[in-house]
Amino acid sequence: MANRAGVSTATVSRALRGLPSVAEGTRLRIVRIARELNYTITPSASHLASGRTRTIGLVAPYVNRWFFGQVIFGVEEVLRAKGFDLLLYNIPDASSRDRFFDVMPLRRRVDAVAVLSMPLSKEQAQVLTGLDVPLGLVGTEMDGFACVRIDDVAGATSAVRHLTMLGHRDIAHISGGGPAAHSFTTPRDRARAYHDVLEEAGIGYRPELEAVGDYTVAGGERAMSALLSGATRPTAVFAQSDEMAFGALRAIRHSGLRVPEDISVIGFDNHEFADVLDLTTVEQPVAEQGNLVAQILLDLLESGGKPPPTMMLPTHVVVRGTTSPLRTR
Amino acid sequence: MANRAGVSTATVSRALRGLPSVAEGTRLRIVRIARELNYTITPSASHLASGRTRTIGLVAPYVNRWFFGQVIFGVEEVLRAKGFDLLLYNIPDASSRDRFFDVMPLRRRVDAVAVLSMPLSKEQAQVLTGLDVPLGLVGTEMDGFACVRIDDVAGATSAVRHLTMLGHRDIAHISGGGPAAHSFTTPRDRARAYHDVLEEAGIGYRPELEAVGDYTVAGGERAMSALLSGATRPTAVFAQSDEMAFGALRAIRHSGLRVPEDISVIGFDNHEFADVLDLTTVEQPVAEQGNLVAQILLDLLESGGKPPPTMMLPTHVVVRGTTSPLRTR
DNA sequence: CTGAAAGCGCTTACAG
């Protein structure tokens, strides 16, 4: 390529990267010849020489769930526009997670890392910090990461208040996260909001109105079935995710009860199917969180500096057909 | 690292890759020291020297739709197990597609490429072939690619036959793909099966019973609305995807009709929400197609050779609550 | 079983 154009490889490199220190004529000629020869810079060689990979690592606990697909979409969109590549790591279970943090395939492979909504142990966070690249985090918060999230407390508060304002008092809660829930902000914050709203409404907390899902439809269905066979039948349910709310809808209808006449249901996320199933829910911007974290990482790469303060994106209740005022039986 | 262990870099390289030509004691010592020093081989240097990237490129038209999320999951799962990395490219629209094939960011970056269910022009296929790496294709078929797919004709045939066997004759069709449908196997094959089954059942084809969706819920809803306002009201509908079937269900219920009493609906895919919405559908293995294509590419990388013949995975009808025998009105 | 040496294809001071 270089001798074909009659210049040194250094000049080819500079021309193709658009550095200003190349004569316009030279640049044009080199670019033309590069096209003719179908020549591309070899990224590995470039990385080795410059230290920059122009690649971002994306670590996700799931790639085949709606929320994560949306965030991945958002991240990829921004990266592609800037000519960055995306290396995707899916670590859906404990063993793959352990293996990932042990092997750390990201080492010397990426310029920055984005982690999608998942609980990280201190040790895991340290491994990432040890990469010595900008770190982003979506959906939760942690020291040393550039965080993009929603205010889960505010979102869940508005959901449960929606129910109390409709007159409901026997409000059940389908929580997420199981035993690890207390260590992860999402389930913890949403649960806290549920408790606080009941408290402030003078209703008080009744453990028999809580059941654990795992952010899946099946989990929500199981949780709702358990609630329905309890001593107090709730007149309303707050599910920590739409997927669990969908499961709850199924369980309620299976039991012969009607929504919202007998039981109101509100979810969280505004999943693409919330509209289809006419589910009242709390909307959060999802792809946007992906966009934002990618943009922040690219900025950090360009300008250096510390991670900016956490960005909180707004949520709001979308009222649809699964909630209605309490009817006295 | 090398001098820390008192050996040459060549030996470190050999030991860490587990080559047999290293004394056991030496290998153990090197591996231990590597752990202590948190040392990892720099992939770019390795690539530059060896020509192997241990990275697969995955090109998808969508990353935030159920089908694609499942396939990506399947591909990633196999790659991770083998220590390969996954570079993800999402090209959802014409402009990003053009740009992708023009810039070809995969060049000199990956050992193999998997393309997920999307129509490729001759030129685009040639660009990929020009990469000179093993190529995989999921969901459709093309020369030069290792293909993993289902038999769309067989799947759609079983769907439409399910309706004819229930006595339906006014069977509508919600097709996918719009104007480009004829150039892509998925919509074309499924449409052909619809026509053929009607033919063989002596029913014949009526254009007013066909409407175009675009594989989305909204598209299916629009298509169904159009069908309902047509001259002939269908008693059954075959939608080319579950997402479109979900939209159809909505449109039908909005119009005051009941499913399956007034209209039977069958979809295609067995989407995770088909069960939730009690939709009769044609199940296809999705993550498995991702597993398979990844495995084939890795095999090709190891053994060289030509792409194996197309693998066809089985489909079958899952009968749920949205289809029932024709009732005479 | 191990090492010295060349080379993979770039980028980056340095010099002019």
Next chain:
DNA sequence: CTGAAAGCGCTTACAG
């Protein structure tokens, strides 16, 4: 504005 040269961190014949 451009080039020569060193160097990035590996792998791979080749030799022993």
